[in-house]
Every structure is written in C-alpha cells, then in structure tokens.
Amino acid sequence: KQEVTQIPAALSVPEGENLVLNCSFTDSAIYNLQWFRQDPGKGLTSLLLIQSSQREQTSGRLNASLDKSSGRSTLYIAASQPGDSATYLCAVSGGAGSYQLTFGKGTKLSVIP
Amino acid sequence: GAVVSQHPSRVICKSGTSVKIECRSLDFQATTMFWYRQFPKKSLMLMATSNEGSKATYEQGVEKDKFLINHASLTLSTLTVTSAHPEDSSFYICSARDLMEQFFGPGTRLTVL
Numbered sequence: 389k390q391e392v393t394q395i396p397a398a399l400s401v402p403e404g405e406n407l408v409l410n411c412s413f414t415d416s417a418i419y420n421l422q423w424f425r426q427d428p429g430k431g432l433t434s435l436l437l438i439q440s441s442q443r444e445q446t447s448g449r450l451n452a453s454l455d456k457s458s459g460r461s462t463l464y465i466a467a468s469q470p471g472d473s474a475t476y477l478c479a480v481s482g483g484a485g486s487y488q489l490t491f492g493k494g495t496k497l498s499v500i501p
Numbered sequence: 502g503a504v505v506s507q508h509p510s511r512v513i514c515k516s517g518t519s520v521k522i523e524c525r526s527l528d529f530q531a532t533t534m535f536w537y538r539q540f541p542k543k544s545l546m547l548m549a550t551s552n553e554g555s556k557a558t559y560e561q562g563v564e565k566d567k568f569l570i571n572h573a574s575l576t577l578s579t580l581t582v583t584s585a586h587p588e589d590s591s592f593y594i595c596s597a598r599d600l601m602e603q604f605f606g607p608g609t610r611l612t613v614l
Contacts, residue, residue: 392544420601422602422603424605429592429608429610430607430608431507431594431605431606431607431608432545432594432596432605433605434602434603434604434605437601437602439601477544477545479545481603487533487598487603488535488547488550489535489545489547489596489603490547491544491545492544493542493543493544494544
C-alpha cells in the first residue's frame with residue numbers, strides 16, 4: 389500500500405526566503421506526482437504535475453523535482469511571499485493505469501511579513 | 502485549467518437527515534470522478550471512485566449504503582450522506598479526471614448537529 393510522507397509538518401519563514409518542502413513515497417511504481425496548495429477551508433489548487441518519466445517541473449517561483457527510484461520529491465519556493473502561506477500537499481498516483489491519488493498530510497507554510 | 506464546482510459549499514443538518522452534495526465538471530467531460538473526505542490536520546482520504554454509468558467503487562471501510570454515489574452523466578456526480586450523524590461531519594472534496602490530471606472542487610463542509 390502506497391504511503392506518502394511530508395516533512396516538515398509545519399514551517400515558518402520570513403518573507404523573501406527560499407524554502408524546500410519534502411515529500412517521500414514508499415512505492416516507486418507511480419504514474420505521476422502532483423503538488424497542491426490548500427488554503428484554510430478551501431479545495432485544492434494544482435501547482436505542478438510531474439510525470440514519472442520527468443525529473444522536474446517549473447512554474448514561476450516554484451520548482452518541483454522527482455527522484456522516482458528513491459521515492460522522493462521536493463518543492464522549492466523561491467523568494468517566499470506572505471501570499472504563499474497555505475498548506476502544501478503532495479500526492480502520487482499509482483502505476484499500471486491507476487489514477488487514484490494518495491496524499492500526504494501536508495506541510496503548513498507560514499511566511500512572516 | 503479545468504474547473505470543477507461543488508454545491509453546496511457548506512451545509513448544517515440535524516442528525517438523521519440525508520444530505521446531497523453535487524460535483525460538476527464545468528468545461529470538460531469526466532468519465533471518472535473521485536470523492537474524498539478530509540479530517541482536520543489529516544490527509545485527504547479517498548472514499549470512492551465513480552465512473553459514469555456504472556456503480557461506484559468504494560474504498561475499504563467506506564459504507565456504500567451510507568455514502569450513496571451517483572454518476573449519471575459525464576459532468577455530474579452526487580454524493581448523498583444518508584441518515585447523517587455527528588461523526589459524519591467533515592470536509593468532502595470531489596475531483597474529476599481529465600485525460601492525465603485530476604481537478605478538484607472547492608469542497609463542502611458538512612456539520613451534523
């Protein structure tokens with residue numbers, strides 16, 4: 389059974405800092421990996437999707453990497469802003485045509501002005 | 502990206518009543534929709550996978566008679582919580598799959614008194 393772990397559970401940084409969020413998964417047979425953002429009481433916003441054949445994806449100040457063989461992914465946020473404060477969720481979808489997502493518990497990020 | 506809506510966004514009901522939550526894909530057809538449940542500070546837990554025109558596939562531990570799922574068209578899936586009890590209070594989120602990616606609705610906060 390796939391398990392996804394996110395470290396740290398919470399992170400507080402001053403505005404302007406670069407930061408890294410970590411995600412690990414136990415079964416490397418994944419179809420893809422996604423990073424989401426969730427604001428309090430809201431749904432999920434997809435940030436980046438990395439296919440299993442890819443090593444990284446970039447969108448603006450966000451960069452996500454994937455090392456499938458070691459079961460790890462990182463989300464790098466450059467020049468953090470207070471508006472980045474949210475919970476960041478990592479999710480992997482299974483291989484062999486399974487599209488079900490398994491989520492981590494998330495990292496709650498607070499960017500202090 | 503594709504848009505998924507949920508209605509209602511928030512519902513409060515008395516114990517014993519049934520509540521229906523709608524999930525719609527607004528600008529694409531979704532052959533597969535998913536229903537998740539999220540407890541405070543916990544991961545999103547997949548409840549069931551819903552395919553248009555067929556019975557939903559429920560995850561282990563999810564009572565199919567309590568959580569009725571109907572996926573009557575390519576743009577609409579409904580989740581009915583029957584005879585709701587306070588322990589059913591939670592945040593319910595649906596998603597719809599478009600080719601390679603899942604898009605999430607904004608969620609429905611259910612409170613059972």
